[in-house]
Amino acid sequence: MKCISTLAVLCALLMAGCSTTAPPQPKQSREPVAVKPTVSPAEQRARMIARLLSRAERALARDRLLMPAYDNAYDRYASVLQLDPDNEAAELGMQAIVLRYLAMARDAAQRSRYQEAHRYLDRAATVLPDNAAVSAMIDEQREQTVEPQTPVVADNAVLLNAGELQARTATVKAQLSDLALRARRDEQMVLIVTGTDAQGRWVYQTMREAVKGYLLRADIKVGSPARVEFLSPP
Structure with missing residues (x-):
């Protein structure tokens, strides 16, 4: 009888151990990690050119042609051509600067401000100095922008x-x-x-x-x- 009693006690202890609840384990995070897309050098250059062209157009609209320094249409277009020598928008922008100076020179000459007109022509000549067509156009207008000789008038x-x-x-x-x-x-x-x-x-x-x-x-x-x-x- 004593052996049966001991065996019963051992069985009870084993059943109690099996019913013990194990402590909960922390869940591991499985959230995906965001990976920034890599921007290629070509895409970076394209974005920079777009920004420069936008700023150049704003400067051109405000007649900020060659001045002030570092904040004018010419510098912006020149920067674009350094990045992309065949950029058509920048080339057209440079020509637009020349045409704007020619228009300003004509306006000054019509108001008999001949020295001012020639200053505008001098600035136009610095924009595309190696462009033969542009140089010829500037020279033609320079010949036309000549202060007329004052005719002889009566002494009175x-x-x-x-x-x-x-x-x-x-x-x-x-x-x-x-x-x-x-x-x-x-x-x-x-x-x-x-x-x-x-x-x-x-x-x-x-x-x-x-x-x-x-x-x-x-x-x-x-x-x-x-x-x-x-x-x-x-």
Whole structure:
């Protein structure tokens, strides 16, 4: 009986051990690791060229052609051509800079600012100095941008600055007032010579306002250079 009792105790102990719950094991993370895609050198160069072209176009639209340094259209396009010597957009951009300077030179010449016009042409010549077609175009416009010789006018004539006359500046208004006072003082008739009939009428109106109450005798003629001539009284 004692042996049976001992055997029962051992069986009970073994069953108790089998029913013991094992401690939970931590779960291992199986989340995928993100891998950044590798950008090829060709793709990096393409992205850089796109950024440079975008900045160059903005600079060109704002007339930042050769200046300021390091923030102008020319430097951006030149950088693109270093990366891609045959880049068509950059080549066209360089030509656009030249054309913009030519337009600025023509505008300055039309306002009789010939020195300013030649400065623009000098800048245009530095953009594509090895392009024969561009150089020929600049030289042709340079020949046309020549300050005309001032024709001989009568000794009693006073020249008017064409640019100031076109802008109707305070300086030319003051000059016309002085001329009107002179005409009244010497009782002289004046001949007004301007580029257009409308300019001539404006000159006469300005002079007449300077001598209100006085009958300013004047004749208007379209011609060049712009001037006011004092005529001897009949």
